[in-house]
Amino acid sequence: MTAYAIASLHPTAVLHEEVFQYMERVQATLDPFDGRFLIHGAPERDVKEGEWPASVVLVGFPSMDHARRWYDSAAYQELIPLRARHMAGDLQLIDGVAPGYDPATTAAALRAASHGTA
Numbered sequence: 001m002t003a004y005a006i007a008s009l010h011p012t013a014v015l016h017e018e019v020f021q022y023m024e025r026v027q028a029t030l031d032p033f034d035g036r037f038l039i040h041g042a043p044e045r046d047v048k049e050g051e052w053p054a055s056v057v058l059v060g061f062p063s064m065d066h067a068r069r070w071y072d073s074a075a076y077q078e079l080i081p082l083r084a085r086h087m088a089g090d091l092q093l094i095d096g097v098a099p100g101y102d103p104a105t106t107a108a109a110l111r112a113a114s115h116g117t118a
Helices: 017-033 064-072 074-084 103-114
Strands: 003-010 036-040 055-061 088-095
Touching: 003 064, 017 036, 017 064, 017 074, 055 064, 064 074, 064 088
Parallel strands: none
Antiparallel strands: 003 055, 003 088, 036 055
């Protein structure tokens, strides 16, 4: 099942040189784990609900195992400080849904669990 690295980043008005170095080198850390950018910064966006002050980054991987191995890799761990020293943010690794996913089925299971009928 596809997995994702989702980051919510808060860049400064002027990016530090180390952030550029991070950006220039990050793809090489993704390649061995078949990671690819799906969203990177999203300069064109239309916020419909609430506020979204952060920049969005979404990277897809073939599986959660690939995503975890990328994040834990020595190559990526070496890069993290280049970004983190100059840009606040949050990052999570998360599984996608299986083909044929039906949110109504999830709602039924959650409803049953909340009523103690699971």
